[in-house]
Amino acid sequence: AQSVSQHNHHVILSEAASLELGCNYSYGGTVNLFWYVQYPGQHLQLLLKYFSGDPLVKGIKGFEAEFIKSKFSFNLRKPSVQWSDTAEYFCAVNAMNRDDKIIFGKGTRLHILP
Amino acid sequence: DAGITQSPRHKVTETGTPVTLRCHQTENHRYMYWYRQDPGHGLRLIHYSYGVKDTDKGEVSDGYSVSRSKTEDFLLTLESATSSQTSVYFCAISEATSYTGELFFGEGSRLTVL
Numbered sequence: 001a002q003s004v005s006q007h008n009h010h011v012i013l014s015e016a017a018s019l020e021l022g023c024n025y026s027y028g029g030t031v032n033l034f035w036y037v038q039y040p041g042q043h044l045q046l047l048l049k050y051f052s053g054d055p056l057v058k059g060i061k062g063f064e065a066e067f068i069k070s071k072f073s074f075n076l077r078k079p080s081v082q083w084s085d086t087a088e089y090f091c092a093v094n095a096m097n098r099d100d101k102i103i104f105g106k107g108t109r110l111h112i113l114p
Numbered sequence: 115d116a117g118i119t120q121s122p123r124h125k126v127t128e129t130g131t132p133v134t135l136r137c138h139q140t141e142n143h144r145y146m147y148w149y150r151q152d153p154g155h156g157l158r159l160i161h162y163s164y165g166v167k168d169t170d171k172g173e174v175s176d177g178y179s180v181s182r183s184k185t186e187d188f189l190l191t192l193e194s195a196t197s198s199q200t201s202v203y204f205c206a207i208s209e210a211t212s213y214t215g216e217l218f219f220g221e222g223s224r225l226t227v228l
Contacts, residue, residue: 009154034216043204043219044157090156092217101172102147102208102217106156 002027002095006105013081014113021076021108023091032094033074034102035065039087047089050074061085083114117141118220120205126226133192135223137205139185145208146188147217148172148180150201157204163188195227 007022025031035047048059055067065076074091091105117140127133137146147162149172159172161180169180177199179191192199202224206217 006156036217043221044206044217045219046216049216101159101162101170103159103173104149104157106154 002031002093002101002103004091004093004103004105006089006091006108008108009106010109010111012111012113015083016080019076019078019081019085019110021089021091021110023074023076023105024072025074025091025093026072027093027095029095033065033067034092034094035059035063035074035076036090036092036104037087038090038107044090047076081110081112083112086110086112118205118207118218120203120220120223122223123221124224126228127195128228129196130194133195133225133227135190135203135205135225137188137190137220139188139207141207141218142185143207143209143218144185146182147206147208148178148188148190149204149206150174150199151204151222152201160190160203192225195225197227199225200227201225 003026005024033050036044037047038044047063048057050057050067058064063078067074088107088109090107092102094102119138121136148160149157151157158174160178163169163182181189202222204222205220208217
C-alpha cells in the first residue's frame, strides 16, 4: 500500500529564513503528488501539485516543490518565509491507475517567529 | 470556494450512541471522501465514494459506515460512538477526471464522544 512520510513534525523559523519540508512516498508506479496547507482554524487547501512534466512545480504564495523520482521525494521549499506562513503542511500522494484514494502524510506544523 | 457543506459542524455525544455526519456538495463531483484529522496522525481516510451507491474502505474504516444515495450527499455513520472516535472529520470532493486527484475540503465537523 502506498504511504507518505513527512520527516519534520514541528518546525520553527524566523521570518525571512528559508524553508524546506521533506516528503517521501512509497509507491513504485506513477503518482500524482500534492502539498496542502491548513491555516489555523481553517480547512485544507491546495498549495501545489505535480502530475507530470517539469519536476519543479510552483504553487501559491511563493512555494515550490521538486519531484525527484529516484528518491521518491517531493520536498516543499520557500526561499523566505513570512509570519503568515504559520500553518500545518500536508504532503499527499495519489497512486495513478490504481484507485482514487489520496493518502496524506502526518503533517508538519510550521511556526514562524515575527 | 467549492460548494461543500458539512453538518453538524460541532457535536457532543455519549459513548454508545449513533451519530451521522452529512456532507453535501453542489459541484456535481463524482468522488467524495471522509477523512478524520487527529494530532500526530494527520489526515486518515475513512471511506470514499466513486459514484452513487459505490463506496470503498480507507485506512481506518472500522466502526464507520457510509452511504451515498445521491450524487450530492455522502453520509458517515458511527453506529455506536466510542471515545476513540473523538476527532475532526473532513469531507472532501474531487472530480478525479484523468486522475487529477485534487481535493476540495469542507469546513470540518468536530465530534466529541464522552
